Amino acid sequence: MRVGVLTGGGDCPGLNAVIRGIVRKGVQEYGYDFVGYRDGWRGPLENDTVRLDIPAVRGILPRGGTILGSSRTNPFQAEGGVRRVKENLAAQEVDALIVIGGEDTLGVAARLTDEYGVHAVGVPKTIDNDLSATDYTFGFDTAVGIATEAIDRLHTTAESHMRVLVCEVMGRHAGWIALHSGLAGGANVILIPEQPFDIDQVCAWVTSRFRASYAPIVVVAEGAVPRDGDMVLKDESLDSFGHVRLSGVGEWLAKQIEKRTGKEARTTVLGHVQRGGTPSAFDRWLATRFGLHAIDAVRDGDWGAMVALRGTEIVRVPIAEATARLKTVDPALYEEVGVFFG
Template sequence: MDYLDLPRNRQMNKIKNIGVLTSGGDSPGMNAAIRAVVRGSIYYDIEVTGFLRGYEGLINNDFIPMDRKSVANIIQRGGTILKTARSEAFRTVEGRQKAYENLKANGIDALVVIGGDGTFTGANVFSKEFDFPIVGLPGTIDNDLVGTDFTIGYDSAINTVVDAVDRIRDTAESHDRLFIVEVMGRDSGLIALRSGIGVGAEAIMIPEANMNADDILHKLEHSRKDKSSKIIIVAEGDDTGGAFKVGEILQEKYPHYDTKVSVLGHIQRGGKPTCMDRVLASRLGVVAVEGLIQGESGVMVGQINREIVFTPFDHAIKHINAEKVSSKWLKLIDILSF
């Protein structure tokens, strides 16, 4: 597929009005993506309609027409101006039928959906059910999609974690403390992995590896004694059961340690997107429109090795992070905290 050099008069295509929505958990950069979809559509002389609260907006016919002005000065804002939600109704045939009828009634002939695996699962069913053109944009802090090196929001989230843990390091260092810090990632340890390296963590506990509390203990006992503060990063989806559980085990077995637990929580979803997330969202957003123009559907647009790649929805959501969490990254943490 061609991209970013389509002729503007290529508009022999039948797409007149693209609907755009954000769905699932929000991530920094979603606004930059919306902006790119809107500006990209206008550039190719296509109208754009924003649906509110994800698939709920389709079902409830809750939408706003978008123009250049609607997306002015939002590239730097966290959250999503289109709001987002998880939709139970869209899982039912009736819900999707209603959504389809609203789309037809409003003259929308294609959709760009911005979200993660739940979003794409719904898009996949809907697209096939009604033969409706949909292209997806990977908007999630978790980076747990196949078909893109990075998802929109991941870079921002790990920088938020790094900023928060740098603060914790200040106080940990002052008090010679051990901190167990829980970061987001229900099925994926990718946030924990990169931010763990970024903050100089002693160890990380993630679903993809099987380090347990005993391993941590062993590591702490055999690590150099000259380090005053120690930080363990735990992914919320880790098998041990989260930071509080880990803290409890360590405290019990290791009572001479001054152990504290911190769960970073929802601060990880908000804040200004980083430059990388803005650039990624801007590029993929325009290409999503160009993909629809060229007949793509049922695919997510991503970036692999800096190249644009389209991946079918059912493959994108496969949660194969093996490649992304190779044992070499874990080894790197070992070497650096040695």
């Protein structure tokens, strides 16, 4: 059995742990061969491969990023893409493909399996934790840990100057990172995309925190929006190259808070720091087990299946189920956490 492996979409701590798990078990227990594909779907599309065996996966467990590279290439959008992928898989004598990626990358795998008979197995990957059908995805815990440590640090600088500190974290469509890091970091306001916020309410929380003689920390997901949707857009402007420059919600919030409460406010945008570097122990555990179970799914010929976490168990679900809808923050959970606001 010859198995191809690819990683697609944005990078995520733990990708290398998945790859290592797949290869170690595949070679040692099942005697499989492996082909690494470079840069996500671009690999099979262009027949760009890399050696993938036990020596190739030594020492990669603690390393962030992906030794296979990544891209957002979609074979369905390339001229004759599906045909080329199938031809290239055949040329490499690849019997099965393990696809590690998010909604888009896995969506391609599901369609190739369902419609074109490709033998694919999926491993979910999203740093935002917004894939249905799995309790957690690897990378998320690392991102939350980095954001929490940053928020811990912001507290002391906020207190020393009695300023508002706004911390913008990742999360375009789902507020999981903001919710977890905000709670863990003891934030006084947490704003998520799922719940358009009322700027007056935000300012009320800020003011109430100052009244208790503490300085407020506002954690905001990059995709959070005010209830009156036009407001952030007003802050758009053209930069010197004529591009529209959409000010991030964090910066916008800081200005609004300054204007409305009269208190100084500063913004930190964590950005790519959240998705790089060594994975947390939790993510190494989860990613490794995803890898071990993905190769088991290959052995079982369970095409179209995706590994997922349920409690402490790794289970299999149809890829299609996992990518059907975004897993967003339940209003009840947001309300539960809201007891710490203000």
